[in-house]
Amino acid sequence: MxxxxxxxxxxxxxxxxxxxCAGVIRAIDIVERALELYGAPVYVRHEIVHNRRVVERLRAMGAIFVEELDEIPAGAPTVFSAHGVARSVEEAAAARDLPVLDATCPLVTKVHVQGRRYVKAGRTLVLIGHAGHAEVIGTMGQIDAPVHLVSTAEDVVALPLATDTPIAYVTQTTLSVDDTRGVIAALHQHFDDVVGPDVADICxxxxxxxxxxxxxxxxxxxxxxxxxxxxxxxxxxxxxxxxxxxxxxxxxxxxxxxxxxxxxxxxxxxxxxxxxxxxxxxxxxxxxxxxxxxxxxxLDGVKEDIEFTLPAQLRRAMAAE
Known part of the structure; x- marks a missing residue:
């Protein structure tokens, strides 16, 4: 070589x-379609995806990226990023009557649903992820219960939980499969009762x-x-x-x-x-x-043919055009 x-x-x-990936394509498509339907500006909370070139192109088309909802004028079309948001953000948008298009990746939404299901079953939830990442912030804010964030096997050992605590885990979708497998193994070693999705359920x-x-x-x-x-x-x-x-x-x-x-x-x-x-x-x-x-x-590799549908309200608006 x-x-x-x-x-x-x-x-x-x-x-x-x-x-x-399909989630990113869907998120970008949502912003582009919203601009076509409603005209500029369309407001996007946080970067729609983590890429400067993508953000700059959408900004040139009329998207305005903001950090907080109070930066968005009343009634302006609003898009949530592919990483997902906390329920408090959803509630704040509803309180201001902002017309929201949710570009959260469906695989991230799946993690939210899994987490809520585990909590409802009476388990203590552990999220495997990186502190400060937009997806992690959104996931922790989607669960109406304490969520313990861990990144490493050492974090698992340091959890302030008794070893007989019934544990369930979910994961940040963009993590390494290998790193996640190690943290999951540490959970099983440290706690008596652990459930969670298979490592194959990572994005x-x-x-x-x-x-x-x-x-x-x-x-x-x-x-x-x-x-x-x-x-x-x-x-x-x-x-x-x-x-x-x-x-x-x-x-x-x-x-x-x-x-x-x-x-x-x-x-x-x-x-x-x-x-x-x-x-x-x-x-x-x-x-x-x-x-x-x-x-x-x-090189040869796996062919990806997964597609995610657009939000229902956007599909309806497009059909009415």
Missing amino acids: TGDSASSPLNVLLASPRGF YATQNRQTAVRDLARQSDLLIVVGARNSSNSSRLREIGDEMGVPSYLVDDGSAVDPLWLNGVGTVGITAGASAPDELVENVIAALAAVRPVAVRQ
Whole structure:
């Protein structure tokens, strides 16, 4: 795989699948359709997805991104991001009569439903996730009971709960399958009565992209992950490359590619997080081609054909047009 000449062709392998998942496509589609139906501006609470390029494009179309609902004028069309929101946010929007389109990923909504079901059954809920992540904040705010947040096996041991406490767990959808498996194992070791979804219930897109990046790393001298710094799933893809012994970098686009990375490199693997558009992958390839000639090949992988429907009120409004 290693190249000896700075002028020798560079093999570029593309992971499959990579980039946008069904939840991200749906969220972006909701904002775009809302702009078509209602005209600008449409207000979006928080980044619709964690990608600056996507946000900037939607902003240019007339979307206004805000942090708090009180920044939104009365009656203005409002979109909740793909990460989900707390019930208090939903209630505040209803109190102000804001017409809301909820772009929460259906797989995140599934976690909310699971969590409420476990609490109703009398179990203490543990959420496996990263503190401060928008999805975690939303999930914790969807449960009408205390939620214990853990990220590591050490966090499990430190939980202020008796070992005979009936435990149920749910997970942030964008976590590493491997890391989640370790925390789940620690829960079973530390507590007598533990239930929760199978590790396979973690977001299909997260699993598929992690499997693909492992395959990619095995065939690459260098790994480039296209995605935002605040994208949990993108960061984890880079970490997997590092764990497999491949120099790995997370970049927003081709402008972040350092030609020095290519010294002695024959094959570069490229993947993209679930919120990164493929145009940014093309931009990275162009940056590589500016340094050395490239030969691009896409690896075989799982074909994703999952589609999520738009919110009912948006479908009705579109049908009435």
